Amino acid sequence: MNKFMAKIVVLIFALVLLSPFVVNAVRGVMGSSATAIDLVLPESGECVKDKEYMRANHMDILKEARVKTVRDGVRIKDYSLKNCQTCHTNRDEFCDRCHNYVGVKPECFECHHFPTSKERKERCEGN
């Protein structure tokens, strides 16, 4: 391999290596959306705790509520999964969308009824 070819190869390698940074830099300059997912949020009302807290700690809230409910029979209405559904009506557009993005797969909904938008639509048409 001659020197010229070697330079080309190094250049291509560098370009490939830097491409994500370049793309993101261009995106930042163009001002496109910073979040990769757009969650469908309730139009009105406030969450049971503030947004930042919920983002970080909703699983702990739910798990504490379930231990209290099942073990002690203390039903905390605010933190029950039933209550989340009153505002976050569609699971696929909210919980699932974020969970798929971050790669967690809670199996809660194998047992707990938390409708997706498809199920909700089917129910409406059935009635």
Next chain:
Amino acid sequence: MERRDFLKLGGIVAAAGAVAPASSLLYASKVESKNGNKYGMVIDLTKCDGCGECVSACRTANNVATFPDEKINNHLLRIAHVKSKFPNSQEQAIPLMCMHCDNPPCVHVCPVKASFVRKDGIVLIDKHRCIGCRYCMVACPYKARSFVFKHHEGSSNPEVPKTMHGVVEKCEFCVSRVDHGQLPVCVETCKKGVMSFGNLNDKDSQVSRLITSGRVHRVREDLHLGAKVYYLGL
């Protein structure tokens, strides 16, 4: 103080010290709730004709899976038809469910402490903890528990969770209904008034009065498990 009095006092203190821990142990072994409720049921077999309405209501209300294969079908409440060996004896329908023992073998064998007795005496499974090992099913002398062998879609009553594949389920006296001040669904459904449900610690409740009438029996009373489901006419 005289030497005699001092010794007497010492004796009394020592005796009290010896008795006190024993009495507190006795107290601890009693199942008692914060508000002093202890739930139980009385089933009047003389009124039961085995129509099975309670069973279907139970299945719908608790999202019990129905599989085509009889062998793996689940039940929380079932009706047994028994006939005594005497000639001309009538067939008797007996609704059977979890007996909510005070001293439940299923709870003792559970390796992950998923089964437990709640303060008000209801025996529950924490389905979040259950690993599906089925020791409890072997331990239960009443065959009250069943295992969900397969995945099943949909739930007939979205108000309560269904039980997913791989977890054991049983009658829980419709605990979420009870917590909201309602009766278990079988009691509410039965139009013949076969079942009554209530607080055993309340001397004036219907269940207490039926039990103190002295005509009640429990299934396999010889096992001394302290079952809280009583039968009239067994």
